[in-house]
Amino acid sequence: MNECPKCQAEFHTGDAECPKCGVIFAKFEKYQAKLKAANIAPADDPQDARAEIPEDDHIWSSDQHVPKKEKPSLIVVVGGGFIVVCVLFAIYAQLTMPKIKPRDHQRNTPITREEQIQTSFSGWDGSHKKLTELIKESMNDPDSFQHDNTVYWDMKDHIRVKTTFRGKNAFGGVVKNTVFAKADLQGNIIEIIAQE
Numbered sequence: 001m002n003e004c005p006k007c008q009a010e011f012h013t014g015d016a017e018c019p020k021c022g023v024i025f026a027k028f029e030k031y032q033a034k035l036k037a038a039n040i041a042p043a044d045d046p047q048d049a050r051a052e053i054p055e056d057d058h059i060w061s062s063d064q065h066v067p068k069k070e071k072p073s074l075i076v077v078v079g080g081g082f083i084v085v086c087v088l089f090a091i092y093a094q095l096t097m098p099k100i101k102p103r104d105h106q107r108n109t110p111i112t113r114e115e116q117i118q119t120s121f122s123g124w125d126g127s128h129k130k131l132t133e134l135i136k137e138s139m140n141d142p143d144s145f146q147h148d149n150t151v152y153w154d155m156k157d158h159i160r161v162k163t164t165f166r167g168k169n170a171f172g173g174v175v176k177n178t179v180f181a182k183a184d185l186q187g188n189i190i191e192i193i194a195q196e
């Protein structure tokens with residue numbers, strides 16, 4: 001009878017493995033020599049010993065003596081956690097992000113040249129604001145002013161405005177007038193070109 005170097009159980013001469021702990025003697029000796037060479041103290045706990053042995057270097061005949069624990073891989077844990085965080089954040093962002101309204105977007109857009117020019121005109125009747133003021137100042141009876149129609153031409157560095165209106169003349173009669181004027185893009189009258 002011999003004694004198992006691992007668990008001290010007795011075994012028959014010629015046995016390849018221990019009947020109690022299942023260690024394969026040849027491999028166990030090889031393993032002990034390897035530990036000695038690496039200057040590592042032999043581990044008493046089979047679990048620890050197993051941990052220090054490469055996967056292909058099993059000293060046990062089977063796994064029944066040392067249950068192998070299946071640990072989830074680090075990549076699976078971290079990756080899975082990351083995906084969960086991403087999904088939660090996406091839901092959170094969807095719920096809390098302010099919706100961009102078309103009106104807000106439009107308000108932030110710089111006004112175009114045409115919109116700039118349009119600010120010179122009355123949104124009510126389309127008359128040129130400053131030109132109307134100027135015409136009224138020149139009239140005998142400003143209260144008789146009645147805007148008829150106003151058009152303009154974009155002349156690049158200025159606009160040319162044509163406006164027709166009705167008003168009382170010096171003799172009290174209502175007459176139709178047409179004025180051509182040159183105005184800048186900010187709405188100021190540069191020059192009265194013609195009056196008819």
Ligand SMILES: [Zn+2]
Binds near residue numbers: 018019020
């Ligand atoms: Zn044994």
